[in-house]
Amino acid sequence: MNLELSEEQTAVRGLAREFTEREVVPYAAEWDRSESVDRAIVKKLGALGFLGLTVPEEYGGSGGDHLAYVLVTEELGRGDSAVRGIVSVSLGLVAKTVAAWGTEDQKRAWLPRLCSGDALGCFGLTEPGTGSDAGSLTTRAVREGDAYVLDGSKMFITNGTWADVVLLFARTGGEPGHRGISAFLVPTDTPGLTRREIHGKLGLRGQATAELVLDGVRVPASAMLGPEGKGFSVAMSALAKGRMSVAAGCVGIAQAALDAAVSYAAQREQFGRPIAHHQLVQELIADISVDVDAARLLTWRVADLIDSGQPFATESSTAKLFASEAAVRAASNALQVHGGYGYIDEYPVGKLLRDARVMTLYEGTSQIQKLLIGRARTGVSAF
Ligand code: FAD
Numbered sequence: 001m002n003l004e005l006s007e008e009q010t011a012v013r014g015l016a017r018e019f020t021e022r023e024v025v026p027y028a029a030e031w032d033r034s035e036s037v038d039r040a041i042v043k044k045l046g047a048l049g050f051l052g053l054t055v056p057e058e059y060g061g062s063g064g065d066h067l068a069y070v071l072v073t074e075e076l077g078r079g080d081s082a083v084r085g086i087v088s089v090s091l092g093l094v095a096k097t098v099a100a101w102g103t104e105d106q107k108r109a110w111l112p113r114l115c116s117g118d119a120l121g122c123f124g125l126t127e128p129g130t131g132s133d134a135g136s137l138t139t140r141a142v143r144e145g146d147a148y149v150l151d152g153s154k155m156f157i158t159n160g161t162w163a164d165v166v167l168l169f170a171r172t173g174g175e176p177g178h179r180g181i182s183a184f185l186v187p188t189d190t191p192g193l194t195r196r197e198i199h200g201k202l203g204l205r206g207q208a209t210a211e212l213v214l215d216g217v218r219v220p221a222s223a224m225l226g227p228e229g230k231g232f233s234v235a236m237s238a239l240a241k242g243r244m245s246v247a248a249g250c251v252g253i254a255q256a257a258l259d260a261a262v263s264y265a266a267q268r269e270q271f272g273r274p275i276a277h278h279q280l281v282q283e284l285i286a287d288i289s290v291d292v293d294a295a296r297l298l299t300w301r302v303a304d305l306i307d308s309g310q311p312f313a314t315e316s317s318t319a320k321l322f323a324s325e326a327a328v329r330a331a332s333n334a335l336q337v338h339g340g341y342g343y344i345d346e347y348p349v350g351k352l353l354r355d356a357r358v359m360t361l362y363e364g365t366s367q368i369q370k371l372l373i374g375r376a377r378t379g380v381s382a383f
Pocket of ligand 1: 130365
């Protein structure tokens, strides 16, 4: 793996860093308190090309490589995971999947709008009764002439109330398990689709997370993404890359935790000197630093594998598992460095810990990542 960043990668990281400092960091605490990121951020992200990274330029994307995408994701994640998640879902799970699986018409219809921020995407896999066992989902799509009629519900959908299109997974066949699932691109203004925002989240409070209910939602047959019955493969291919994006967001959280801990330790004095002089405080900071480096290297490796056309799914699970657990540890250690001040929202570390906690849950819990890695190493499926 070549660890030297190219000129383009360095430039895009600089752009993302400057944007995060100016447009995200000053507002993140307020967005968290008010439970809403300022929606104007979507168009700004689009204008800079961040919603179209890795999407080919002919479809309105900015055509960067996956390491550039990881670098931008790290920076946004350092500023506010709620903002990072908007990009990870709309670009990482939806636009990139349309680019990979879509027909020419689907790409032309959705990609330019998704890349510019004129439209936002969400990813509808989880249901109230099926999370880790996504292959047993029960939302149905029944063929009627040249249309499908969808009925069911989806739970915990990031960008749910903001999105213009949902990449939705539903059962088209009678086969049990993941066979018989198909993917659809459903405009969210289609009659019969209602959305309810979920409030009271522990973290990512600025992000619009929603429950979607589908009651006789009719879409043309041309809304199907990928072949009929291949929807589970569509979902898993999206998540394999999506996990790299979550891992990159976690690197950002851990880096923010390190920056906050170092800065606080330099200015807070106890026992007659800055607490940075105490060995056990240095131990906390060293542990955070090691977590940042290890998580970053694992995440960059995934990007490097994708960019060089090699298999990457197990490495993506490895990066997501490690980086998400590392982000929780790093934020908790940074809070410890802050003492009681870490426990009030005048300082950012409490929010980092709350935001980090969901990373071990979504896009496959830590247990599910271990089963994926275990299956790859042993050849035995323990699902
Ligand atoms: P369950 O699957 O019920 O798991 C409960 C516990 O059982 C976990 O600890 C799990 O690890 C464990 N477990 C389950 N099966 C096994 C097993 N075989 N072996 C060992 N342990 C097991 N979903 C979407 O589709 N789109 C989104 O945009 C999206 N965004 C989200 C945003 C937020 C803020 C949250 C909280 C969730 C989001 N999700 C989204 C859903 C998320 O992916 C699921 O919550 C996650 O997959 C876990 O499913 P579950 O909550 O039903 O937990």
